[in-house]
Amino acid sequence: MSIAVLGAGSWGTTYAKVLADAGQDVVLWARRRDVAEAITARRQNAEYLPGVVLPELLRSTSDPREALAGAATVVLAVPSQSLRHNLTAWRGLLPADATLVSLAKGVELGTLSRMSEVIAEVAGVGADRVAVVSGPNLAKEIAQEQPTATVIACQDHDRAVDLQRRSTTGYFRPYTITDVVGCEIGGACKNVIALSCGMAAGLGFGANTLATLITRGLAETARLGAALGADPMTLAGLAGLGDLVATCSSPLSRNRTFGERLGRGESLAQAQAAAHGQVAEGVKSCSSIRDLAARHGVEMPITEVVHRVCHDGFHPGEMAGELIGRKTRPER
Incomplete structure (x- = not known):
């Protein structure tokens, strides 16, 4: 067969x-x-x-x-x-x-x-x-x-x-x-977080910013996964953290590269043209993931900012202030 x-x-x-x-x-x-x-x-x-x-x-x-x-x-x-x-x-x-x-x-x-x-x-x-x-x-x-x-x-x-x-x-x-739910949520959300990491790199930010986005991105992914019934250990494993680190860190990642172009000042259309037909899944999924999170009452601030940059004309340079300026709270 x-x-x-x-x-x-x-x-x-x-x-x-x-x-x-x-x-x-x-x-x-x-x-x-x-x-x-x-x-x-x-x-x-x-x-x-x-x-x-x-x-x-x-x-x-x-x-x-x-x-x-x-x-x-x-x-x-x-x-x-x-x-x-x-x-x-x-x-x-x-x-x-x-x-x-x-x-x-x-x-x-x-x-x-x-x-x-x-x-x-x-x-x-x-x-x-x-x-x-x-x-x-x-x-x-x-x-x-x-x-x-x-x-x-x-x-x-x-x-x-x-x-x-x-x-x-x-x-x-x-x-x-x-755990199909956890596997899919990890795979979908990492593309959105990789866009944010690319934007940060395009803006000239370094390792601290990248590590912060990866870690807090994992946290919001885990919150959505929990709301949908995923096993938390799935998101701590290859389909969660492993995929997230690779996609957020590598120049081979289409989402990371697309985000970097946006961070350097290219428009969405320019970044899409430079991709030569390769699909950066996070550009569309950031909207559906944001809406899915809203349906379940889950806060996903990085996803929200990525959606605003890709679809509402929000400038990537405002991303850091938007995220850092949020109300302080305990980590967990």
Whole structure:
């Protein structure tokens, strides 16, 4: 039985490589035929992972029907805000009882649903058939086979263990948990906090400011997670703190880099143009996460400021004064 990976961006292609390196027969769906043909014929996705040679067990197609035929596992690797639209088109092609795996990190605008909730709703499946992969997973480093770990979360522990077995390599170590909520909240919120860290770097602030934003960002993420029923230990682990540190610190992070451009004075449109089609998920998710927090009465001041910078014309230079000037209180 094959594994279908739907989405040939940097992370989708990288995770497909991981699965193939683990010995799995992988079919990677690419929206563009030329990309699919290049992956199969030349073993490269030059647009997203230049210089990375892809394994022989990985083939690609631009036909979703071909990608999904006979797949025991379906990995969804499209951006969070387009997941519903894409999955609606694929719904009738999904194999019965396949495990559906989300690589997307975000909260859907409007519905305020987590990605696993979108998948379960659109595909018409139980939540126990949906797994989530999250952690300090910067695609380029993993594609270069630098050692890292990740978390696979699924309510059905056996499905998580099966995916763990299928994606364990000498450079990629997955752990399993059943806390899907915590895994997804950590993955979504870290993008927003990374935007704030990028803005701070663009403004010329140093390590103290970065450490403050990471730590207080983790605190507000944990508050939201607790309100939604997440296990606090999940957010202290790879899917929480681990992913947060990597995304906030690395120049490979699209959200960190996008925020840095805003901090240097670029407009939202200029920063988006410089991203060359790469999606900084936090730009949209900051709004849905802010609204989700408001729904549950959770205070998330960093998320609020990021939303105001991205969507209300608030200048990044005012961010520090806004956050530092808040009423003092005990840390916990």
